[in-house]
Amino acid sequence: MIQNLRTEVKKLLKDKKVDIIIGWEKGSLPLSSTPAFIQKEEDVDRLIFDETCRNNLTTYLTKDKRKLGKTYDKIGIVVKGCDARSIVLYSIEQQIKRENIVIIGVPCNGILEKKKILQKTENKEILESKIDGKNVHLKGRDFDLTIPLKDVLCDSCLTCKYPDAPVHDIFIGKPRKEVDIKDEFKNVIDFEKKSSEERWEYIKEEYSKCIRCYACRNVCPACYCNECFVDQNDPQWIGKTPEVTDSIIFHLIRNLHVAGRCVDCGACVSACPVDLDLRIMNKKVEKEIKERFDYTAGLDINEKPAMASYCENEKQDFIMG
Amino acid sequence: MIKVKKSEFNKFIENLQENYSVFAPVTDGKATAFKKIKSADDINNKVLNTKRSPKEIFFPQSEVLFQYTKEGMEVPKRDEKPFAIWGMRNCDTKSLLMLDKVFGEAHQMPKKDMYKDPYWKEKYDNCLVFNLACNEPLSTCFCNWFDGGPFDKTGSDIFVVETDENYIFEAVSDKGKKFLSDFKTAENASDKEIKKIEKLKETAESYLAEKEDISSLFFKTKEIWDEPIWDEIAAKCVNCGACAFVCPTCHCFDVSDEGKGNKGKRIRLWDSCMFAIFTKEASGHNPRSQSTQRVRQRVMHKYNYFMDNYDEHLCTGCGRCVVVCPVNLDIREVIKKIINY
Numbered sequence: 001m002i003q004n005l006r007t008e009v010k011k012l013l014k015d016k017k018v019d020i021i022i023g024w025e026k027g028s029l030p031l032s033s034t035p036a037f038i039q040k041e042e043d044v045d046r047l048i049f050d051e052t053c054r055n056n057l058t059t060y061l062t063k064d065k066r067k068l069g070k071t072y073d074k075i076g077i078v079v080k081g082c083d084a085r086s087i088v089l090y091s092i093e094q095q096i097k098r099e100n101i102v103i104i105g106v107p108c109n110g111i112l113e114k115k116k117i118l119q120k121t122e123n124k125e126i127l128e129s130k131i132d133g134k135n136v137h138l139k140g141r142d143f144d145l146t147i148p149l150k151d152v153l154c155d156s157c158l159t160c161k162y163p164d165a166p167v168h169d170i171f172i173g174k175p176r177k178e179v180d181i182k183d184e185f186k187n188v189i190d191f192e193k194k195s196s197e198e199r200w201e202y203i204k205e206e207y208s209k210c211i212r213c214y215a216c217r218n219v220c221p222a223c224y225c226n227e228c229f230v231d232q233n234d235p236q237w238i239g240k241t242p243e244v245t246d247s248i249i250f251h252l253i254r255n256l257h258v259a260g261r262c263v264d265c266g267a268c269v270s271a272c273p274v275d276l277d278l279r280i281m282n283k284k285v286e287k288e289i290k291e292r293f294d295y296t297a298g299l300d301i302n303e304k305p306a307m308a309s310y311c312e313n314e315k316q317d318f319i320m321g
Numbered sequence: 322m323i324k325v326k327k328s329e330f331n332k333f334i335e336n337l338q339e340n341y342s343v344f345a346p347v348t349d350g351k352a353t354a355f356k357k358i359k360s361a362d363d364i365n366n367k368v369l370n371t372k373r374s375p376k377e378i379f380f381p382q383s384e385v386l387f388q389y390t391k392e393g394m395e396v397p398k399r400d401e402k403p404f405a406i407w408g409m410r411n412c413d414t415k416s417l418l419m420l421d422k423v424f425g426e427a428h429q430m431p432k433k434d435m436y437k438d439p440y441w442k443e444k445y446d447n448c449l450v451f452n453l454a455c456n457e458p459l460s461t462c463f464c465n466w467f468d469g470g471p472f473d474k475t476g477s478d479i480f481v482v483e484t485d486e487n488y489i490f491e492a493v494s495d496k497g498k499k500f501l502s503d504f505k506t507a508e509n510a511s512d513k514e515i516k517k518i519e520k521l522k523e524t525a526e527s528y529l530a531e532k533e534d535i536s537s538l539f540f541k542t543k544e545i546w547d548e549p550i551w552d553e554i555a556a557k558c559v560n561c562g563a564c565a566f567v568c569p570t571c572h573c574f575d576v577s578d579e580g581k582g583n584k585g586k587r588i589r590l591w592d593s594c595m596f597a598i599f600t601k602e603a604s605g606h607n608p609r610s611q612s613t614q615r616v617r618q619r620v621m622h623k624y625n626y627f628m629d630n631y632d633e634h635l636c637t638g639c640g641r642c643v644v645v646c647p648v649n650l651d652i653r654e655v656i657k658k659i660i661n662y
Contacts, residue, residue, distance in 0.1 A: 030460075033649070060557075141457065211567075213562040215561035215647050219647050236577070241382070243383070273566075273645035
């Protein structure tokens, strides 16, 4: 698979179909990858794709985040299913011209969640790692562990219904096609069963960990405002302290800003340095949108987004009571 | 050198609490940080580098400088007891010395910069720092690049080594000497135990990756200031503040007034040069509007400007930023890239 990817990418660069390729290369830490920006054919062999490629690279496509030194006319980008859905979003929201992006889909079997792995090693440092088929092998100073991959995949991947890029120009390898996921919203359904006090306690406790570094926002493909409301200071909309009363406003407003746009790629969850459960609220909003408007973000490039269209037979009980 | 048996560690901490507010590494939810402890049971001595750095004890993420009403203003009251910090590592004790150059007394160029921050001084000047040696450094540790080390004592009052059964204490500063001489119940450590420390030190140092020669870093950063290499370095940075907020030496701040009705407060908050708003001027102009400029600023502040002002690099090689960076922009690789450019 990886050889095919490199061959295709070399061809794109050689034929000048793209000016730059955004993909992943091996990272500096065990089980890590890092974004790679490739312009020369000889650098193409650095490209990798495996269970460590967690970044949603499409975040580098939007105007204010495109910091590759200059603006490129034609960009090739390697994408998982969720990443490609972000490109659909960009196209609908006119952030990119679809014809300027060459989308290279890769078959995704889910991405490793490092935080889950560290729970398995009881926070002991991993010094060596190897992934083969269904397992991940880990070595530390005083442990040697083999863990089934499915136990340490990102929560988003465990409920992912769209592992293949819904739009692509090239697909490397074999698409997974049908994926049998029945309990996509299980975490939300379990959460909804709790009393409002319990829910509030949970949310309060989670958001009190926030250190306001905005890693979640800055890696999020759906967060591309030129100026985020938290960065405005005339007027200043919200307090800047890490107190939960301030940080919760940031998170809840961000939830609503990405309503019907979040593709559950899990980038925010992976990026959070303090392991906040950022997914529960995003997934809750996603479920509401699904139930009320029967809309799933990032699947159809021609469909109007849920929050930007109106249909007479939509459920309106939230207005009428 | 004296020793405290591990079985008597809790008692030792309880005694300490009589005269000090004791801070120590705790596991708070899922993240580890230095917090004021209620009892010795809260302490997690296993964690090597806490996720959040202990700078927040002296320089909290948000600190009320004063509160005001129409009638006047008042400065909030502080903890009455002095602070004792248990379990700091060398990379963190060293960072306090650097921050003290900015906020406190330890200026190397007194004529150039005489500001002394009362909020920092009040906490730092009376605190007692216990530096716990790192028996097993992490693969992300690079303290040796900056002449620190797992058994280095710089910045501590009392240096502590954990052996199989004991904690061995050694006084480093005058404050530390006084504390240990007042500590009557302690036994002296035997020669055999002191020898053991040497062995532990050797093992710990062997875990560290090879030391990089960074002697050219200061000149190199200045030399390449306007070279296109910064675009390459900064390309993948998403400009979040994770690196700066876990860093034990980053100390930039913002001041914000929060008023409501007739009263309000002035707060000092951590800020980061990674954020676009950091340098945005009232006119709307932003001298560092580009990501590359901001990444360069952070690197230059650490490895050039601070050196210019205070004769050392603003980095202790703790590796926290290496661990948390969401795009794996590894500062060690940045340094190597600059040196070899």
